[in-house]
Amino acid sequence: MTIYRSAAAVAVLSFVASFALTYAGAAAAYHTRFVADNCNYASPTPTTFITRDGSATVALRARHEGYQWAGGCWNDNDKDDSPNDPTTNAGTGGEGGDCSGFTFKVWREALDTSNAGFHQWGMLRNVHGPYTAAAFKAGAGAPNITASKSGLIKMDALASDGHIGLIYAVNPDGTDQIIEAKGEAYGTSIWTRTYRGSSSYSGVRRVGWSS
Amino acid sequence: MVPPTARRPAARLAVAVVCVVASACRHDAAQPTQLVDGTPAHAPPVTLEGISTTAVTTIVRIGGAKLSCGRGLPAPGLGAVRRVGVSGSSITFVARGERAVRACDGAQADGWCGHAFAHIRSNRRLDPRLSLTCSQEGGTPLGFAWVQPRPSAAYVVIEQRGYAEVYPVAGSAPVRVTTAEVDVATSSARLDVSEHAANGRRISAYVLDAQVSG
Numbered sequence: 001m002t003i004y005r006s007a008a009a010v011a012v013l014s015f016v017a018s019f020a021l022t023y024a025g026a027a028a029a030y031h032t033r034f035v036a037d038n039c040n041y042a043s044p045t046p047t048t049f050i051t052r053d054g055s056a057t058v059a060l061r062a063r064h065e066g067y068q069w070a071g072g073c074w075n076d077n078d079k080d081d082s083p084n085d086p087t088t089n090a091g092t093g094g095e096g097g098d099c100s101g102f103t104f105k106v107w108r109e110a111l112d113t114s115n116a117g118f119h120q121w122g123m124l125r126n127v128h129g130p131y132t133a134a135a136f137k138a139g140a141g142a143p144n145i146t147a148s149k150s151g152l153i154k155m156d157a158l159a160s161d162g163h164i165g166l167i168y169a170v171n172p173d174g175t176d177q178i179i180e181a182k183g184e185a186y187g188t189s190i191w192t193r194t195y196r197g198s199s200s201y202s203g204v205r206r207v208g209w210s211s
Numbered sequence: 212m213v214p215p216t217a218r219r220p221a222a223r224l225a226v227a228v229v230c231v232v233a234s235a236c237r238h239d240a241a242q243p244t245q246l247v248d249g250t251p252a253h254a255p256p257v258t259l260e261g262i263s264t265t266a267v268t269t270i271v272r273i274g275g276a277k278l279s280c281g282r283g284l285p286a287p288g289l290g291a292v293r294r295v296g297v298s299g300s301s302i303t304f305v306a307r308g309e310r311a312v313r314a315c316d317g318a319q320a321d322g323w324c325g326h327a328f329a330h331i332r333s334n335r336r337l338d339p340r341l342s343l344t345c346s347q348e349g350g351t352p353l354g355f356a357w358v359q360p361r362p363s364a365a366y367v368v369i370e371q372r373g374y375a376e377v378y379p380v381a382g383s384a385p386v387r388v389t390t391a392e393v394d395v396a397t398s399s400a401r402l403d404v405s406e407h408a409a410n411g412r413r414i415s416a417y418v419l420d421a422q423v424s425g
Contacts, residue, residue: 100424131344140325
């Protein structure tokens with residue numbers, strides 16, 4: 001059925017949609033000063049390589065920092081400087097990345113999705129990058145590929161449509177220690193997870209590791 | 212991005228005066244003549260209040276047994292909303308057994324270059340969920356986002372550069388809109404949105420800030 005405008009036709013649609021996306025202009029007034037007071041928009045430093053150990057070090061600097069929906073700026077003082085931000089609100093200006101923004105920075109990715117090169121972002125550079133968890137899961141963008149879960153190693157990722165976490169270490173029982181920006185109530189840290197065994201999660205790898 | 216001209220009466224008047232003098236505003240070089248699938252572009256069936264630029268209506272199709280977002284992704288199903296616009300196309304749907312809305316996005320007539328996913332929670336507002344993994348020919352990034360129109364809206368209009376893109380509302384489904392006006396550095400887009408009743412009356416006009424997230 002093709003409709004340029006047919007009110008009668010569309011009115012009978014049974015689209016299952018008992019949800020409400022944000023009405024524009026109705027964003028919460030809540031706002032913190034963390035991003036405004038601490039973060040920057042400096043250009044990234046181009047580099048020629050990425051190593052898994054170096055990437056893990058970058059990730060650990062975000063540990064115990066906060067979580068910010070659509071965010072990507074944190075310091076390294078091991079506390080959430082903007083606790084209890086409203087969730088799923090990109091405009092609160094709080095500390096931390098979300099899961100995909102965290103992955104983007106740790107994997108030294110470029111804003112241009114066709115660029116698989118390495119861009120080193122400062123902790124306080126407020127950047128999220130162009131990928132959602134669903135995009136990472138699909139292997140979207142030149143730097144990212146899907147990979148067999150059985151072959152994933154340190155600093156590869158496990159992604160579902162709504163979340164992504166990086167493998168920090170593999171436990172003897174086959175579970176993984178995942179470093180991830182988990183949520184406002186949890187912040188960013190390392191937890192033992194069973195993502196690898198979940199059918200919702202797929203393996204994702206950044207291309208071009210030196211070691 | 213320039214705020215909706217509808218919000219700036221003085222600016223609207225100035226534009227109108229220039230248009231009358233030049234008699235050329237409706238033949239802007241950016242005015243599209245066809246949609247991304249090659250379909251000729253049409254004007255909307257009603258006059259849309261507050262829209263001063265050339266308006267182009269996008270196509271919306273409901274359902275289709277053969278719709279697919281690609282291997283490994285849930286099938287859109289009969290309730291899916293397929294849209295074809297000037298720069299991009301999309302399918303928005305709720306997958307069976309999920310409390311989530313999904314979309315696949317394309318920058319060409321066929322094939323998908325992006326996927327979106329957002330949980331649905333009763334009475335909980337979600338974000339527009341900007342997707343930025345698609346590009347037009349030449350590499351210009353193309354953004355996709357969801358707009359949730361008010362119940363009385365029949366059209367969602369996005370002010371594009373040189374024209375207005377008109378999206379007929381389909382039931383209560385969020386409207387997947389497209390924009391090339393993206394800020395790559397901040398992974399965000401600022402959309403000038405207006406919503407209109409079936410007779411073209413403007414119900415609301417606002418700026419929607421959409422960011423890549425989650």
